[in-house]
Amino acid sequence: MSNDTALPHSYVMALYESYGEMSAACESVKTAVRADAALYPVYVPTFGEDESEKTSNAAREAAIKSITQLFILDDGETVPEAGILCASPETVKTVEKLNDTKDKFKKAVMAIRNYQKKNKQAQSNISKLIRDEVTQRGYRTDELKLAMETARISSLELKRCYAQIRVMPAELDVFSWTWATNHSRIKKVSVQGAQELIDALPEAKSEAAETARSLLEQCRPDEMLARKIKLPHQLRANYAYLSEGKVVRKLCPISGIVIAQQKNMPRKLWRDKPGNNPERLPRASGIEQKEFIKVLGLHRYAKTPI
Template sequence: MSREDRANPANVKLLRVAYNELLDAQAKAIDAVVTDGKGDDPYEVFAPLPSGQHGREARLALARSIKDVFDIPQNKRAKLESGLICASPVTVAAIERLNIAKESLKSTVSQIKGTDDPDNGSLGYRPVELQRTMKEVGFAAADLKRVYAKIRILEPGVHRVSWTWLVNHGTYKPIPRDVLERRLAGLEKEDPAAAALARSRLDAVEKPRPVTFFTLPDQLRVNYSTGAKGSRTNKSAAVSGVLVVPQKSLPIIKWVDRDLHQTRKRTRRPEPVARRELLPGWGVFYDASSPR
């Protein structure tokens, strides 16, 4: 590797420190999870495994899922989507330290990105300096989103936990006017009549608010209740990976596999009456509720 192809030594030092701190925190968290399973009265766990959901194999699978964030998954179906670890105060503290280390690594990566030339890279790709630094530290292939994902710690006194998959869903994202203008200018060269129709529809309303629709990947959510009978509180949140609850025994558990959610008949939320597609198949929608 030539000198020109090497990362800034200061950046390598920064990232190596943050990376090693994360590995150390990760190892201590895994050790704590395993230790909680020892003895005659272990803390309970749940992992959605066909071979067993509550024993030693389940605990080891949950521990591995904490470690596997740096590995490239060969099979997404083989990845443990979630699970529940009942944790001692020592384990909760170890998980909290791991989450802090994740945030520290994220901050360090952001700092390194800021040292690179804004034009030295392509949109949607890691800046060249970050690529070089990660390669020298030794985790160039890691999915940083997986690495950054914190382990959610629920509050004590959880009574019931269930997981659901949000499938066949999406979101609308506003289109900047200059971006839409460039698309329309390109369309005018290919199909002037269609471009004229699109412009007439946009001009016919006071606030067209053009948007595009993005299909989102399936999202795993956890639903849980806390508190005493008669005064329980229900909560819901998106989740990525295992959950930790600071109590000894498992709450009531309900798990539904992703395949069952995907095979159920789902209806997409109906479009707002005022939102119309600008041109068939163009993927742009506008608000027709305020005609001029």
């Protein structure tokens, strides 16, 4: 890295200090949730085999880990993807404090990324395409990697550090989980972008790359192609709570443990994750069903009749 783009020490310090606050907030949450054990129940639907295990102290510890885990999990290590933790007002405050420190940490990370944008040439299209599809550990620029290594926090999982813990409305009455399945997003790819993706294919796919180049020559230089990116099943929640004596019903995407601001566990219903079903491109998208360049998963947009 050249001197004119070296990351200033102040960025490293801001990252480290915000991480320190986030780590301390996690410890406060652990203490508070454990102190609630006698009066505030927990329910982790995927923990153990029977209902007693799902509401046990071990389930509480699993919920605590889910809420406070900031680092990349070891192979074979897991945290619950869903659960309800009833919490005292004091515990709710510690959770909200943790969410605030996560926001501060994210801002420190984004400051480093913005610094890179201002002090380096724009990333190539292929870098952007690859970045957009990273889903597990979060995308890290060279400057961010350096800052995290310097601050000795390089094993943090950024997405867990950013994830806000959902605090449900008071007087939560009903909570049920459901799954959104067979959904995906469409990424537009220019002919130039497709060419860069072809160039990046490994040597073992040289024959497929040549076929892809031949097909790409059929496209207009300004033509846009479509890449369908399959998304995992998304967990959602249907819930209802009382507000001024009236029942309010809502639906939202959900992830991890949620906090219920009350002593009583709401009525609840868990549904197991469904199996993977074959997907089809939506007809209304205007995208041809058959893949145009199979090795890249690229489709052409359907031509509009003249």
